Amino acid sequence: MAKKVRRPGAVGEGTHGQDGRLTDTKTRDKIEAMARMVVEQIDRADNPTLNIPVRSLSNVAFNEKKGIIEMGDGKAARPFFDLGNARRFMQTMLMSSELLKLQQQHKTTSIRDMFYHCKHTIEGAREETFDEQEESDPVIEDLEVTLGALREELRIFANPEGSMVGPMTIRDTGDEIELSRMGSGGWAVPSIVEPHVIQFVKSEAKFILLIEKAAIWMRFNEDRFWKTHQCMIIHGGGQPPRGVRRLCHRMANELGLPLYVLVDNDPWGYYIYSVVRQGSINLAFESSRMAVPAARFIGMSSFDAAEFDLSASVTIRLNDKDIVRAKEIMAYPWFADKRWQREIKHMLKQGVKLELEALSNKDFSFIADTYVPEKLKKRKWLD
């Protein structure tokens, strides 16, 4: 049965922009409020100062209860009248003013574009506002945490990568798109999938299968796995980009869909799963809007080679880097669960890793016809 989906998030928060598209005024308000605060400081003849949340490891912790990596409350002052801070203060104000223009013009752009957009020689000086993009990127990150706005809410996109198909109808920038009629290519997941851009119109999906590799996703699409199993299949071309993670988060939360993650059996596969589940240290401030703590690791597991009787020919010996990384991962508090310790220890003991492609040694469609269906049926996953 198709279920009508309530229009999420955007409703109430958004308004219709000039272009008829839903827009989000929340972020504009936040930028303006920050600017007003600085003006007031100047009016009071105070030293204009921004308080920027600290984005280093020291200010990050794993919240066991919520199951996500979170940023703490640490902040650092950035005063204007201070030799070490004046340039960065100027850059922060310049960048916020240009970000506000993006909001007003209902446009989105890339961090590289913002660098070029803001770069100029300061009038009457021989100084550039920004010398390198390495200077402008952290300023955007500062503003994300200071304003409490996701990069997507600032209307900054990352390179899109990834595709999705399945029994669902969405609305993307006003276009209604039936994701069950997308051929072999699928719908390209954009970088910004916030509620004012993407709305869920109708869904018959029972779960989401997030697949690490594009090539494996193509196998599942060609075999119409999503039809047989009534699910969404999505990939992000390796480590899933922000758009794919955010979309999984939204589908899990707004549509109540369980999320299964299918990755290679190696430390990098475990890591991809962990970022999807509880976020990463670098982007801790976004976990609550990106992570899916209920995500299930459906494979490949280090026990699969024996379980599915795979030939030793298709396993690959762990190299030194794999072993070091596996041990690091075992030490993360979010892998402390004894089933995870057992999983990773077993990989180290066997001394080999396994790629999803190895399953094709059995048959081209073994992965979609047998492997995943059996895992689902026997409830063989880790979470």
Added chain:
Amino acid sequence: MAKKVRRPGAVGEGTHGQDGRLTDTKTRDKIEAMARMVVEQIDRADNPTLNIPVRSLSNVAFNEKKGIIEMGDGKAARPFFDLGNARRFMQTMLMSSELLKLQQQHKTTSIRDMFYHCKHTIEGAREETFDEQEESDPVIEDLEVTLGALREELRIFANPEGSMVGPMTIRDTGDEIELSRMGSGGWAVPSIVEPHVIQFVKSEAKFILLIEKAAIWMRFNEDRFWKTHQCMIIHGGGQPPRGVRRLCHRMANELGLPLYVLVDNDPWGYYIYSVVRQGSINLAFESSRMAVPAARFIGMSSFDAAEFDLSASVTIRLNDKDIVRAKEIMAYPWFADKRWQREIKHMLKQGVKLELEALSNKDFSFIADTYVPEKLKKRKWLD
């Protein structure tokens, strides 16, 4: 006016497979013919021998008349009863037999999958059929040239990358898709876009704009450039992958659409354009089905900084690698035209390169509102 598009290529060449999808029996016939030839050699008690076209630089030339890079007639014998060739002969026969299964099962897969699929310990020996993927990839390439079949016709896909939107309706694996209603994400261009997979149903497009970078494509999509200018916009996330090149080739040839290429102004941008136009040395045997000799280089040109009055702030000094590469490119016979020599010399003389994003220094939408429209209007391109 929408024009109905005749169903290309596939009709006549294809038949309906078990799954109701159009399939291509041509490639299956070619594999079987090769196998039959080997069996006949064995029946005659000859030394079974394959003649494999040579894929090295020595066997490649630029065909000025056709405007594409082509492979010559050089072939090398691969006899079975020969110590240096026996293993490779076995691998070639094994791989063709498994490629035939792909044809029979109407499936597609990746080169990595084929490696795993074919890998096993030879019965009664301690030898593996393939040790590394580095061994199986060249065997697939050998078969492409020997059979005269594109990789896509062998049903082998590459990682898909890239998106397309515009006033066109296509059929992809049976699904009719309106490319003017694809929201912000677009239709993900699959790796295999052969006529039995993708058919052009209806087109109102007047030209194709191939954009180097995903981020810039998003600007053109957000600004609905394809609507205002009645064109297809497509990107391949950097160097366009095979699917994107082949699709541009098909649209240019079957629909008669001019192709404009928009890249950074640096040696790598020139090179991307040249691969789109006449193919590459490595893949010379595919040029006739991938290259678009009439492709137009619409920018960025080394004369654009002055032409569009761009700030010196947004240019980047050429580094040593850029300079070496630019000189190499100037020496290619396909850049011998004096307008191209002038273009590249001017870049070297200015000593700077320019990224597409640099145009956003003027305004976020300068590139889509002013730059490209002006180039088109004034017919300022190179070909």
